[in-house]
Amino acid sequence: MMQLGKRGFDHIETWVFDLDNTLYPHHLNLxxxxxxxxxxxxxxxxxxxxxxxxxxxxxxxxxxxxxxxxxxxxxxxxxxxxxxxxHAIDHSPLLPNPAMGDAIERLPGRKLILTNGSTAHAGKVLERLGIGHHFEAVFDIIAAELEPKPAPQTYRRFLDRHGVDPARAAMFEDLARNLTVPHQLGMTTVLVVPDGSQDVVREDWELEGRDAAHVDHVTDDLTGFLGKLSPAK
Known part of the structure; x- marks a missing residue:
């Protein structure tokens, strides 16, 4: 249930996703x-x-x-x-996720990726997951002129590059601190956290923030969360 005062999704026309530990489970420890x-x-x-x-x-x-x-x-x-x-790593732990792909496909509007990684790494991740064709573009650390999230100018560059109205956009992230600026800009924010079923390799500060005022929603099941937002076919 959405908390009082938290932003919803009825007005969303652009869906923005982080890549690592967001579009695949934390416990893969990729x-x-x-x-x-x-x-x-x-x-x-x-x-x-x-x-x-x-x-x-x-x-x-x-x-x-x-x-x-x-x-x-x-x-x-x-x-x-x-x-x-x-980024010269073994991507084989990633497996196709058609259920997530279906949920993303059914979201109304544009879908974009905003990552501190490289386009090459993002391409390999999306290929393994089998969901790359659902996204219009990847905005990576090079497009950000090497200034990573959570730098405010990085989000501004992203919004300007892709013509995104933040007041009509949602941002999905695994680090709460990377949702501070999006929320200030007017975006609906979603924090993706580990599901608790398996061990994850993260620092304590990386797992903080689920109760922060700039976090509108928290989920440990992104596919399920998106499925509830997607209109039925």
């Missing part, structure tokens, strides 16, 4: 592979032990929105080299 490669990249670039690299990685992630942005700002790393390395 991002853990990326996480390990980020640590290795930082360790190699800065010539520090893995333990120190991990500390730096998480510090930059929290302060800059992505470790990449921190490495670019403080150490002159080139985005192309970084993205190619950290």
């Amino acid at each position: 991002w853990q592979q990326v996480d390990a490669r980020i640590r290795d990249f930082v360790s190699d670039w800065l010539k520090v032990p893995p333990e120190e690299a991990f500390r730096i990685q998480k510090d930059y992630y929290k302060r800059y929105g992505t470790t990449m942005r921190g490495m670019m700002t403080e150490h002159g790393v080139h985005a192309d080299d970084y993205l190619a390395y950290v």
Whole structure:
């Protein structure tokens, strides 16, 4: 049941989705592979032990929105080299999800992806899930001019690039902090959380925020949630 004062979906004409840990279950821990490669990249670039690299990685992630942005700002790393390395992972844990695809297809209006990852990584994820054809476009970290969510200018660039009216859009995300600006802009916000049935590899702060004022809805079952919003065929 929707809480009093929370925004609904009757007016929504554009549906915006994050990619990692949103369009596939948290418990696949696919991002853990990326996480390990980020640590290795930082360790190699800065010539520090893995333990120190991990500390730096998480510090930059929290302060800059992505470790990449921190490495670019403080150490002159080139985005192309970084993205190619950290996204060279095994995508095979992802399986086709026709039920989600059907629910997305039945949503009225446009569907877009807004991710801090790369278009190449997004393409592989969407191909494995079998849902890529439901989306009009992917707005990635390159389109964002290397400024990741939750930077306000990133959302502005996205809205301008794709002509999205935030007052008639909904945003689905797995990090509550990435919903702050969308909510301020007028979007209906949905936080996608782990379903609790299996272990997930996340930091405590990444799992916070489900009670935040800028979070309109929380779900641990995105397919089921979307199915309730979709008109019957």
